[in-house]
Amino acid sequence: MAGSFDESGADLELVGVTKRFPGFTAIENLNLTIPAGSFFALLGPSGCGKTTTLRLVAGLEEPTAGRILIGGKDVTTSKPHQRPVNTVFQSYALFPHMTVLGNVEFGLKRRGISSARELAHEALRLVELDHVAGRRPAQLSGGQQQRVALARAVVNRPALLLLDEPLGALDLKLRRQMQLELKSIQSEVGLTFLHVTHDQEEAMTMADTVAVMNKGRIEQMGAPEELYELPRTTFVANFLGQSNLFTGDVVSTEKDSMTVDIAGLGIKVPRERAQRHAGEVTIGVRPEKLTLHTAKPESTAGVNILGPGTVIDVSFTGVSTQYLVQVPGLPVLTVFAQNMVFGPVAEPGAEVYVSWRVEHGFGLADEPEPEPKFAGDDDTRTIAVQRRQRLEDELDEA
Amino acid sequence: MAFGAFANSGPDLSAAAPRRRSYVAIILLAPGVVYLLATFVAPLVSLVLTSFKEPGGDFEVGEYVYAFRWENYAEAIGRFGEIFLRTFGYSLLATILALLISYPLAYFIGVTLRRFPLWQSLVLILVIAPFFISFLLRTLAWKAIFADEGPVVSFLQAIGILGPEDYLNGTAFTVIFGLTYNYIPFMTLPIYTSLERLDLRYVEAGGDLYAGPAQRFWRIILPLSLPGVVSGTLLTFIPASGDYVNASKDFLGSTNTVMAGNVINDMFFQSFYPLSAAVSILLMIAILIPVVAYVARSGSEDLL
CATH class of the missing domain: 3.40.50.300 (P-loop containing nucleotide triphosphate hydrolases)
Structure with a gap:
């Protein structure tokens, strides 16, 4: 050569x-x-x-x-x-x-x-x-x-x-x-x-x-x-952009979707976008796919609705606004909303509902872990804290 | 750059430092300046003056008066020209041999042993260890080893390399051997310092850019360790040129291996002070010319 x-x-x-x-x-x-x-x-x-x-x-x-x-x-x-x-x-x-x-x-x-x-x-x-x-x-x-x-x-x-x-x-x-x-x-x-x-x-x-x-x-x-659109593992869902992840049992399976019990609510996920179809599964949706509502939306086929929840933080990032929403029984949700109007549509403390189209959801392949580790922002710091926690637990056992 | 292994030329602060602080610098410099004046400049001036002295009025041995007798130099060159050449040749050979032995050794300590700091320190101590024993004793020990009835000569005679009448002590071989042996630490340490700091990522990059092992050595490792090589060769060549122990007939030399240092020594003890001084000055000049040329060349970029 x-x-x-x-x-x-x-x-x-x-x-x-x-x-x-x-x-x-x-x-x-x-x-x-x-x-x-x-x-x-x-x-x-x-x-x-x-x-x-x-x-x-x-x-x-x-x-x-x-x-x-x-x-x-x-x-x-x-x-x-x-x-x-x-x-x-x-x-x-x-x-x-x-x-x-x-x-x-x-x-x-x-x-x-x-x-x-x-x-x-x-x-x-x-x-x-x-x-x-x-x-x-x-x-x-x-x-x-x-x-x-x-x-x-x-x-x-x-x-x-x-x-x-x-x-x-x-x-x-x-x-x-x-x-x-x-x-x-x-x-x-x-x-x-x-x-x-x-x-x-x-x-x-x-x-x-x-x-x-x-x-x-x-x-x-x-x-x-x-x-990005179809992450298969928790790691990918969190490392590549942000994700809202929930864990729950599959309660029913339809022709092309399945229903997962999340804090008592039936959340639908397309079957072909889920890696596992039975037992306890982790499902997720990207923050920008979520829509924020100030009043309870009409339940329609093909739309998942969570709420009511409380806005706990609003941060303005220019093209979009990031809302953190606490729904009882669920990890904190992250919502990215395009700034279509001037100013935020909801202030901290406001009661809101969150919805997304069923086809935007995805189901992950991971075996769910006992700890509630699927907090919305799994940044390096939380990972480090979790790892230290796990090491300390191991030491305690030993 | 040539003395990079000894002194780091730090950032130039002179422009930034406030002017009124300058007296601090003067106070800090004073001891060094006084020391240099007392121990270097004054003896040098005295040496130059002595080298032009002529015999005193009553012609007693060892009595000289100040004059301008340049014939001292003519006599030095005339009588000892051959010895100057020999001095240069021996020192150069010893320097080259020391370099050939020291570079691989320094590479081994500085690069190969990098992952084993304990071994690195240990081997480094071994390099310095000979200094714990007086070099006169060590040189005498070699004289015993190379003695006519000693193990080396007997062995070489047994396998037929040396004839039954041949010997080693007092030959150019033992003198150059002694010089090489005595100055190896001075060569190894600066090269080690350079190699120890060598960033191996440059060597990896060289490999990635199609350079084989030999090319990596000549084009990357050697140029990057050149400051150490220059320091080491100077630290070996300069003292070796002035050395009067190894070549002395009391140690590894004989009358056939006399070097400039021995001449200075002999002339001085025979009270020929002006001649001795003239030889010293000539030796200094003879060393200074090649050294300055060498440093100037290694400082310039074409050597790199």
Whole structure:
């Protein structure tokens, strides 16, 4: 492959990959196929194994078990420099003793490409940094360094480009610009992109396919819209946007919907949007799908109604207003309402009803857990508190 | 940059510091300045003056008066030119050998042992350990080891590398060996300091960009540890050039391995003070020229 460019992207295949470090397992039996030319995002919280996956693909770590194939070729035992892969590192890792140009042409020169210098200048023009080609990385701002790192990887036209949170340090405007740039590079050259990020918005706007990773496994994989509209697990429902989740027993099953008993109310969920159809299930609905009513709405077929409840908080976010509604016997509900009128439609303390169309609900696959853990905002802090609680409980038992 | 392992040139505060605080700086600097004047500038001036002295009126041995006798220098170069060349050659060879031994050692301690801090400290102590014993004793110990009836010579004679009449002590081999051995810690420590701070992510990035192990070493690891290499080579080469112990006939040398340091020593104890001083000045200049050229080159970017 010396002296030549890859004409197109290559499939990436992970077969039963497991990676154990002393003391913990980072990745457990991971199977993943990323088709050539796709823009694939691995999304997950820190410590979920996504960066380890990336390092395994780059060859910087060796899997404990399993195989890695790039373009059908087994590269499990190949060294990093033998793989048709380039990485944009999270820390940029720009060589401090070389100029920007020296950094960008490094890979080309190692492969013996004669027009290294022109290609490097071209790549720098692409990221609008050709005017600093003679400077050292330390003389550039964080955002500029990140673009150099991008140019240094892209210039090699690898079959597979790995991006480790590459847009983290950029401001919003530059971020948008680079996102577009990346997309256009990707579609222009047909490279396969594997993008690792904890930023759900970045993953959803850029990738064709998103895999949500948690604790070394892929929880769910699919197109961004599919993942968002039909999450299959509690983790996905809460990590990718916000969700209102309820737990209750299935009381009856109809032709294309099922009814779940939530605090004495019969809530309907479409059958094909539910993962489980019997016993105790967790169902949910996205906050923006909810409608707030100041008076009890007429019950209609195809609409779920909860209430009466009390508005406990109202926060204005510009395009929408977020209401927190407490319905007795249920976790706090989050409602996003478009600001169709000036000012909120309900003040804190007001009595309200909440409704949503049956087809917007979804049912999750998780086994419900005894604790009432499905509070609306399962942010990292609550997760941390819960984890500590669980550890303390374990200690008490021991 | 060349002395990066010793001193970090911190941010330039001179512009920001208020002017009225400057007396603090003067007070803090004063001891250092006085020390340098008393122990470096004054002896140097005295040495230069001595090197031009001529024999005193009554021609008694060791009596000299101030003059401008530049012939002292002509005599030094004429009599000892060959010794200067030998000094330079021995020191250079010892420096290169010390570098070849120290770099892998420093890499092992600074990079390979990074994940085992206890082992790292332990091996580092082993590098410094010889300093706990007087270097005169250590050098004498090598003299005993390389002695004509000693184990090394007997062994080399037994396997036929050395003839029955051959010996090691007093040859260029033992002198260069002694120099290399004695200065290895001075080479290892600065290189270790550089390598210990080496960010391995650069090496990973090099691998990701198609550089094989050799390319990663030459293009990333070595350039990034260059400050340590420059410091180490200077710390070895400069004292080795002035060394008068290893090459002395009482230790590992003989009359065939005399170095500039030995000449200075001998001339001084034979009371030829001006000649001894002239040799010292010449040695200083002879070392300074290549060192300045080396530092200037390593400080510039083309070496990187």
